Amino acid sequence: AGNHNLLMVGPPGSGKSMLAARLPSILPPLSPAELLEVSMIHSIAGHLPGGKLSDRRPFRAPHHSATMAALIGGGLRAKPGEASLAHNGVLFLDEFPEFPPQVLDALRQPLETAECVIARANHRVSYPAAIQLVAAMNPCRCGMAGEPGRSCARGPRCMADYQARISGPLMDRIDIRIDVPAVSAADLIRPGTAEASSAVARRVARARELQRDRFAALGHPELTSNARASTTMIEKIAAPDAAGLQLLRDAAEKMKFSARGYHRVLKVARTLADLDEAPTVGRIHLAEAISYRVAGERLPAAA
Known part of the structure; x- marks a missing residue:
């Protein structure tokens, strides 16, 4: 999405x-x-x-x-x-x-x-x-x-x-x-029972439509997805609420996110909010985005 x-x-x-x-x-x-x-x-x-x-x-x-x-x-x-x-x-x-x-x-x-x-x-x-x-x-x-x-x-x-x-x-x-x-x-x-690809495709299309409209309103019609947004833009469109900001700050300090990693977590959280058609990025979206960021590190830790 x-x-x-x-x-x-x-x-x-x-x-x-x-x-x-x-x-x-x-x-x-x-x-x-x-x-x-x-x-x-x-x-x-x-x-x-x-x-x-x-x-x-x-x-x-x-x-x-x-x-x-x-x-x-x-x-x-x-x-x-x-x-x-x-x-x-x-x-x-x-x-x-x-x-x-x-x-x-x-x-x-x-x-x-x-x-x-x-x-x-x-x-x-x-x-x-x-x-x-x-x-x-x-x-x-x-x-x-x-x-x-x-x-x-x-x-x-x-x-x-x-x-x-x-x-x-x-x-x-x-x-x-x-x-x-x-x-x-x-x-x-x-x-x-499995969900059909067509149902998933409709959710993806809706999320992409929200992203295109948002970027067009900001004067960047050439952008079509959150992954392509600049760091300045993603900080503006994915500004979290107070609870989400505290979670992000704690996670960044504990997991030693790089500057790139920090902004990429924001981009994923913005996409998750778009899938929920939520106007702002909440704590639940940031928590899920952070879990995706660190999932690949569980195996070495388990070993």
Whole structure:
């Protein structure tokens, strides 16, 4: 609903990749301006066979063996990479720690500036890359750390070494970190009633509509989601009430939030308030946003 970056941590077979693949079905369709941008990028990359256009948001899922040029862009004619091909859509990185660390760290600038800059000796090219990063990973190399009744074969060191492949500055740019528990056979035999994607899509569309109207009223019609708001703007539109401000202050001091982390918590809280169609950010929205921020740190603590 707010275009926030997301990391899912869970054992193999828990459904992380399946959840990510379903994400485009609940995202709003591309606007005419966004469709034109996406089509131009795909045309430059030679990925527009027959000139076919679609208002469905891009979903790119490169393999973890992808090079930096494949992910960011480059080559002989400096073509767009996967990050730019996912512009206005989702870039899904499965087996997150298996990507080379230098390739992952190359995403830090695009996630901050929404563009990929390819500089070579004889030319410099900039491609747009306003992406929603969605990543999935196992808690450790064997995948079973933290699971009830299971233990990692190599102990806590395996999990620490595996998760350390993701740098702190990159992790700081991920707004929502959730644990995805294993699915049991009983869950599959008698599945409960599930909510249809169309119902979720309507809530997302309503939240996006509120965000567009708010940014347009502030004189920024080019912004369409809370994740793209500047720090000055998010402090204005996500100013919490007194109880929420005290909670945020205590959490920031105890959990040592960086300045970026502090503002990203505000952005997620603003999105949660939009989903509730609440005019102001309350304590409950901030509490949920903070829980998403620290969820990825529970596994190392448990180990």
